[in-house]
Every structure is written in C-alpha cells, then in structure tokens.
Amino acid sequence: MRTERGGRSKAHSLITFIGVSVLSGALAAGLAIPFAGFAGQGSEQVAKSVQDLPRELVVDPVAVRSRILASDGSLIATLYEQNRIPVPLDRISPIMRRAIVAIEDSRFYDHGALDAKGTIRAMVRNQTEGEVQQGGSSITQQYVKLSLVEKAKTAEERQRATAVTYERKLTELRYAIAIESQLSKDEILERYLNLVNFGDGAYGVQAAAQHYFRTTADKLTLPQAAMLAGLVKNPTGYDPTNNMARARARRDVVLKRMLELKVISLRQANQALKTPVINLKRVLPVPNGCANSRYPFYCEYVVSKLLDNPALGATVKDRDHFLKTGGLLIRTSIDPRIQKAAQKSISAHSKPTDTAIAAITIVQPGSGLVKAMVQSKPYGNGRNHTNYNYNVEKSYAGGYGGFQNGSTMKAFTIAAAIQKGVPLNYRINSPEQINLSGKKFRTCKGWTRDPDYTPRNSTHSGNLTMVEAARFSTNTYFLQLSQRVGLCPIARVAGKLGMYNAQTLHPLDQVVSMTLGVGYVTPLMLSNAYATFAARGKYCKPLVVASIRDKAGRYIDTPQIDCDQALSPQVADGVNRVLSAVMEPGGTGGRLNFGNWDLAGKTGTIQDNLAVWYAGYAPNLAGAAVVADANLPYTNLMYRHTLDGRDISDPTGSGTAGPLWQTAMQGALKGMPLRHFKAPPRKMLGAAEPRPADEGRPPDENGGGPGRR
Incomplete structure (x- = not known):
C-alpha cells in the first residue's frame, strides 16, 4: 500500500511539474515528450529523476581562443579548442538576431521556458513515430544543452548531455526554467549566439562572421545572417565549404521563414535569394597552434614556458586546457623587424x-x-624539415640541446682571469704546441688532469698578451691561463652567466680543456651570456613571455625581467676590450666588423669540426650563430657536408658561422642608436701576476645549471 501511494505521489509530482510549467509559460519550446512515452520509461523513475534534478545550471565560462603576439602586437599564433571570440549583443547585427530567432524559435520573446505550441507539435510527431524524432527545442533549451555539452569532461558525460531520452529532456527543461528566471531574453540570446557551433571550426557568431565572410558580427548582411542561422541545425551538413548546394537550400529556407514572419520584405527576400552563399576564395582560415605560426619554433618555445607557469593551472594538463580556452592575450619578446633580419641572414647563407x-x-x-x-631547416615532418629547435635546451619536447661551444668558452676564462687581477697585457709564452699530459688543474672539488694531452694552435703563437691571444684565439695561451687562474672561477663565471649543459641541464664539466669548449650549449644560452658583457656585467634570465592577460584584461602572473650584477662593470668592461680586439684588423673576427658600431665577439670551432660558432655583440644587441652537423653520429663538417648548397671545405667560426652572425646583426642594429663600450680602468693594463688557483670551493648557489645565474 505504501509503495502504491508512493508511486502515485511521484507520478503526481511529475504531472504537476509539467502542468504548472506549461501553464505559467516557464517551459521552453522543445520538450518533446508524448505522454504515452512516460509509461514506457516508468513514471516512477521519471518522476524521481525530476525530483532529483538541481534547480540551477552552473555554466562554465565558454572556451575562448588565445592569441600569442609579438612585441609590436602583431599576431604570431592562435591557440584554441574552439575558435571563439565572444561579443556583446549590441555588437551583433539586428538582422542576425532576427534570423536566428526566426528559424530556431520564432516565439522566443513571447513564451517562457517552454513553447506549448512547439511542444504539442513535437509530441504529435513523436507519438506518431513512437520515439523522439522532433525536438522543437527553444533557444533557451538549446543553450542549456550546449552548456551541458561544454561542461562535459568525459565521453560518458558528453553522451549523457546528448542522449535522446526523456530524462535528458527533463534535465534541460528544469535548467531552462532556472535560466529564464535568472536572465533576460536578450542575455540568453547573447550567450547562445556566442556559444553555438557555426561549422568549419567556427564557434560563436563573431568567429563565424570572420571565417566565412571576413567581416564582423555587427556588419553581417541579410543573406550572410541567413546562411549562418541556417548552419545551427546541422553545422557539418550545411557547411558551405562542404556542400554549397545544401548550404544555399538551407539559407533560402531561413529567408523564406523570415518573409513568412514578416521580418523582411518580399523585395529584401528576393534580393537575398539571388546573392551567392559565400565566396570560397574569401573564406578566412584560422590556423590553430604553433605549427601554423609564422615563427613555429619560437612559438613552441613560448608555449613550453607557458606550460611551466603554475599561474595557469595546477598541472600541465590544466595549463594546456586554460591556454587553449581561456581567451588569453600573450605578448612575447620577439621583434618582427629583428626576426626578419635574422631570417634574411639565414636565407642568404x-x-x-x-x-x-x-x-x-x-x-x-x-x-x-x-x-x-x-x-x-623549416618546421615540419617532410623532407628537409625538422621539429627540432636548434636554438634551445633539451628541457622540452622540441629542444635539440645544443652543441659544444668551442673557443667561445674563452670569454669566460677572460672574465675569470680579470676577476682574479690578471691584467689585459699579461704575457704568456704560447708555443704552437704544449704538453699538458698529467698537468694538474684546480677544480672546485680538488684537482683534475689529462694523462695524454698535447694541444696545439691553429693560429698565431708566441709570447702574447691576453688581448693578442684573444685576437688570434691562441689555444696554448688560454690553456695555460686557465691552469693559473683555476677551473673553478671559470665555472663560476660561466654558471652565473647562464651557461650549463643543455643536454643534461647540469653545470659544465671542469676538465683540462674547458677553456676550448665543454659540454653542449645553445645559441640562446651563448647569446644571452655574451649579452651580460654588453650590459656591463648585468645578467638577465632569458625571457620570451613579456605579459599574459585573461579575457577580462586582467594580468596573470608570469616571470618578468629578472637581472642581477653577475660581474662588476669594470670586469665586463675589460672583457669587452679584449673581445673587441677579435674584431679588429688581423683578428679572427676582423672581417665581420661593420659600420661605426663598437663590436666584440669570439669564434668557436670544436674538435673535429663538428660545429663552428660566432658569438658577438654591440651594446644594443647580442647574438650567437652556429653551423653544425645535427645528425647522429656527428661527423666532420669538412666531409660530405654542405652549406648554402656548396661543400664546406674549411669550416671555421669566422668564415662559416661568422657571415651568418654579421648579416643578422647588421640588419638587426639598423636604425638603433649608436652606443659605445666603456673603457676599462687603467689598472687593468698593469703587469701583475695572477693570484694562484687556490679555489677549492664549489660554485656558489648561482654557479650553474638551468635557472641558475
């Protein structure tokens, strides 16, 4: 008896719910439920479902595309899960609003959460067919359904949100009632037009207007609005880029419905019917992701840094989702003018x-x-393409992880020597070849030696000063200097200037040949380290993301310019003087000088010619160029390797990598103010002996490794 009474009570609850809702005008069109269907579903079960439904729909923010911009505000890339640009209703043309209401819910402004006429019409059709065939859903109910699909995080949730069941219809109905009580009709229409799928990857009316017609939502014409309104019923089937004939037929249905409702005149309808649906040549694709960016490698590096930012989410997955749905505006460091100059150099050489x-x-x-x-190498998977970024470390999927840096490492030996009081005119007898077999070199943890090491010079030998040895890149001078100064001070300077092994992310190894190149470094690391000399000892962490704003215009935390005084200004001035000599007549970089700029630099050729470098700078900019074999196993560039379509017969830092650096920097510096290096103190020209290499301490906390200075 209790069960029978309970069943009657629940059934009564259901009937009361539907009856009151219809009578009050609160239901939205489209509750396509033939009453006979309740028996098939089980009235008790359906009634319980209604009682258990929440009364308010919590709507997630719509997915909005994010944009990555260059420093001048130009677009680099668009990232999205759904290509959407929300706009307020007053920025949607009135004819677009009238078109969507005419074809989807002509009594939208007259009924509540359910249009009784539409519901009865659907009921009759569904009763005849014996199943739910016709929905007649109102715009409010459609908005609810779209919102539920948008909220779905799993395949099961998506299936529930789209299932052709009475339970799902009732769920939409309850939510529709809540929506109608919370929002005005215009607010519902605005949300709907910004959420709905208009086909071919365009979500929301603004993105659709831009995509199909290269216009904006507020400028849509009658035939354009009718085409877009027609798409909503079947975004794929009526997509004009898939089937122009079906798209035209559907558009014309919308126009005729608008005429029937007296929304437009006969003259307007006839004129619109004669208008082409779209011009396929004018369809504006909206590329998605870095692969479609004009700077794909840089873009991917930017994204990798964004995915490291905890302000965008607790996990990498969360950050990736927010990055593609949060409507972020990401301004980066890249300067299109300088990028163009560098690309022009790459293309020329x-x-x-x-x-x-x-x-x-x-x-x-x-x-x-x-x-x-x-x-x-251009970006991609085809022949002569690559997905590797040769400029950056191996800390993300696309990073190649660098090459040994050769004699560009001598700059850090020079800085360490000056720090220890070695004057710029300090002389060391530097023969063509020396025997360092078994010689002890002081490290941060003790001593190291090489049992069989007899290095030689490839350039000038003799009793040289530091300036002269740098000009000629004399190996035997700098090896002896590094022995006298100690490897620990060199490692400390290199670490403070952001140098570490780009493959392992560990500090550079302290080995006997350290000053001639060690580990694997990248053009980004080396150019930024040399930029420290140009900035008179101020080291700044490399920065690619300048700012992030959310779709409301609020700033999101992101690392900002982060600098410290890694070297004293006087030490940096001394390094600048020494490395300027490299670019004077007779120096290894003498042929690379240009204009009236103060320039400094250093060549680098690693053992067996596996890679060659030129790193150099003006006070305004610093750059590093590398030419290398990027295949495993690495082979000598002299043998069966080409650059600019020609065999590389004599790979050198100055002759092979140098022209790339020169052309890029000359173009990059064009139009910038002429600046000069500051002369080092006179006392640096003395003849004092260096202090002994007694450094037994490891590098300090800023002494190497990723994120260290």
Whole structure:
C-alpha cells in the first residue's frame, strides 16, 4: 500500500511539474515528450529523476581562443579548442538576431521556458513515430544543452548531455526554467549566439562572421545572417565549404521563414535569394597552434614556458586546457623587424637542403628579452624539415640541446682571469704546441688532469698578451691561463652567466680543456651570456613571455625581467676590450666588423669540426650563430657536408658561422642608436701576476645549471 501511494505521489509530482510549467509559460519550446512515452520509461523513475534534478545550471565560462603576439602586437599564433571570440549583443547585427530567432524559435520573446505550441507539435510527431524524432527545442533549451555539452569532461558525460531520452529532456527543461528566471531574453540570446557551433571550426557568431565572410558580427548582411542561422541545425551538413548546394537550400529556407514572419520584405527576400552563399576564395582560415605560426619554433618555445607557469593551472594538463580556452592575450619578446633580419641572414647563407644546419638567436642586453630565433631547416615532418629547435635546451619536447661551444668558452676564462687581477697585457709564452699530459688543474672539488694531452694552435703563437691571444684565439695561451687562474672561477663565471649543459641541464664539466669548449650549449644560452658583457656585467634570465592577460584584461602572473650584477662593470668592461680586439684588423673576427658600431665577439670551432660558432655583440644587441652537423653520429663538417648548397671545405667560426652572425646583426642594429663600450680602468693594463688557483670551493648557489645565474 505504501509503495502504491508512493508511486502515485511521484507520478503526481511529475504531472504537476509539467502542468504548472506549461501553464505559467516557464517551459521552453522543445520538450518533446508524448505522454504515452512516460509509461514506457516508468513514471516512477521519471518522476524521481525530476525530483532529483538541481534547480540551477552552473555554466562554465565558454572556451575562448588565445592569441600569442609579438612585441609590436602583431599576431604570431592562435591557440584554441574552439575558435571563439565572444561579443556583446549590441555588437551583433539586428538582422542576425532576427534570423536566428526566426528559424530556431520564432516565439522566443513571447513564451517562457517552454513553447506549448512547439511542444504539442513535437509530441504529435513523436507519438506518431513512437520515439523522439522532433525536438522543437527553444533557444533557451538549446543553450542549456550546449552548456551541458561544454561542461562535459568525459565521453560518458558528453553522451549523457546528448542522449535522446526523456530524462535528458527533463534535465534541460528544469535548467531552462532556472535560466529564464535568472536572465533576460536578450542575455540568453547573447550567450547562445556566442556559444553555438557555426561549422568549419567556427564557434560563436563573431568567429563565424570572420571565417566565412571576413567581416564582423555587427556588419553581417541579410543573406550572410541567413546562411549562418541556417548552419545551427546541422553545422557539418550545411557547411558551405562542404556542400554549397545544401548550404544555399538551407539559407533560402531561413529567408523564406523570415518573409513568412514578416521580418523582411518580399523585395529584401528576393534580393537575398539571388546573392551567392559565400565566396570560397574569401573564406578566412584560422590556423590553430604553433605549427601554423609564422615563427613555429619560437612559438613552441613560448608555449613550453607557458606550460611551466603554475599561474595557469595546477598541472600541465590544466595549463594546456586554460591556454587553449581561456581567451588569453600573450605578448612575447620577439621583434618582427629583428626576426626578419635574422631570417634574411639565414636565407642568404644557407638552404633547407643543406646537410649542415644553421641557427641564430639574438638577445637584448640588460633585459634578457629574446628578440630573434631562426634556423635553416623549416618546421615540419617532410623532407628537409625538422621539429627540432636548434636554438634551445633539451628541457622540452622540441629542444635539440645544443652543441659544444668551442673557443667561445674563452670569454669566460677572460672574465675569470680579470676577476682574479690578471691584467689585459699579461704575457704568456704560447708555443704552437704544449704538453699538458698529467698537468694538474684546480677544480672546485680538488684537482683534475689529462694523462695524454698535447694541444696545439691553429693560429698565431708566441709570447702574447691576453688581448693578442684573444685576437688570434691562441689555444696554448688560454690553456695555460686557465691552469693559473683555476677551473673553478671559470665555472663560476660561466654558471652565473647562464651557461650549463643543455643536454643534461647540469653545470659544465671542469676538465683540462674547458677553456676550448665543454659540454653542449645553445645559441640562446651563448647569446644571452655574451649579452651580460654588453650590459656591463648585468645578467638577465632569458625571457620570451613579456605579459599574459585573461579575457577580462586582467594580468596573470608570469616571470618578468629578472637581472642581477653577475660581474662588476669594470670586469665586463675589460672583457669587452679584449673581445673587441677579435674584431679588429688581423683578428679572427676582423672581417665581420661593420659600420661605426663598437663590436666584440669570439669564434668557436670544436674538435673535429663538428660545429663552428660566432658569438658577438654591440651594446644594443647580442647574438650567437652556429653551423653544425645535427645528425647522429656527428661527423666532420669538412666531409660530405654542405652549406648554402656548396661543400664546406674549411669550416671555421669566422668564415662559416661568422657571415651568418654579421648579416643578422647588421640588419638587426639598423636604425638603433649608436652606443659605445666603456673603457676599462687603467689598472687593468698593469703587469701583475695572477693570484694562484687556490679555489677549492664549489660554485656558489648561482654557479650553474638551468635557472641558475
């Protein structure tokens, strides 16, 4: 008896719920439920479902595309799960609003949460068919359904949100009642038009207007609005880029319905019917992701840094989702003018078909802002393409992880020597070849030696000063200097200037040959380290993301310019003087000088010619260029390797990588103010002996490794 009474009570609850809702005008069109169907579903079960439904729909923010911009505000890439640009209703043309109401819910402004006429019509059709065939859903109910689909995080939730069941219809109905009590009709219409799928990857009316017609939502014409309104019923089937004939037929249905409702005149209808649906040549694709960016390698590096930012979410998955749905505006460091200059240099001195690769990074001293990042192999999976970014470390999927840096490492030996009081005119007898077999070199943890090491010079020998040895890149001078100064001070300087092993992310190894190149470094690391000398000892962490704003215009936390005084200004001035000599007549970089700029730099050629470098700077910009074999196992660039379509017969830092650096920097510096290095103190020209290499301490907390200075 209790069960029978309970069943009658629940059934009564259901009937009361539907009856009151219809009578009050609160139900939205489309509750397609033939009463006979209740028996099939089980009235007790359906009634319980109604009682258990929540009364308010919590709507998640709609997915909005994010944009990555260059420093000048130009677009680099668009990231999205759904291509959407929300706009307020007053920025949607009145004819678009009238078109969507005419075809989807002509009594939208007259009924409540359910249009009784539409519901009865659907009931009759569904009763005849014996199942739910016709929905007649109102705009409010459609908005609810779209919102539920948008909220779904799993396949099961999506299936529930779209299932053709009475339970789902009732769920939508209850939510529709809540929506109608909370929002005005205009607010519902605005949300609907910004949420709905208009086909071909366009979500929301603004994105659709831009995509199909290269216009904005507020400028849509009658035939354009009718076409878009027609798409909502079947975004794929009526997509004009898939089937123009079906799209036209559907558009014309909308126009005729608008005429029937007296929304437009006969003259307007006839004129619109004669109008072409779209011009396929004018359809504006909206590329998604970095692969479609004009700077794909740089873009991917930016995204990798964004995915490291906890302000965008607790996990990488959360950050990735927010990045593609949060409507973020991400301004980056890249300068299109400088990027163009660097790309022009790459194009002038290399070809994608070369067996060797070339890469250049340019950084702004005193800020760490990465202004250009280019390479010779284009992005992609095809022949002569690559997904590797040769400019950056191996800390994310696309990073190649660098090459040994050769004699560019001598700059850090020079800085360490000056710090220890070695004057710039300090002389060391530097023969063509020396025997360092078994010689002890002081490290941060003790001593190291090489049992069989007899290095030689490839350039000038003799009794040289530091300036002269740098000009000629004399190996035997710098090996002896590093022995006298100690490897620990060199490691400490290199670490403070952001140098670490780009493959392992560990500090550089302290080995006997350290000053001639060690580990694997990247053009980004090397250019930024040299930028420290240009900035008179101020080291700044490399920075690619300048700012992030959410769709409300609020700033989101992101690392900002982060600098410290890694070297004293006087030590940096001394390094600048020494490395300027490299670019004077007779120096290894003498042929690379240009204009009236104060320039400094250093060549680098690693053992067996596996890679060659040129790193250099003006007070305004610093850059590093590398030419290398990027295939495993690495082979000598002299043998069966090409650059710019020609065999590399004599790979050198100055002759092979140098021209890439020169052309890029000359173009990048064009139009910038002429600045000069500051002369070092006179006392640096003395003849004092260096202090002994007694450094037994490890590098300090800023002494190496990723994120260290």
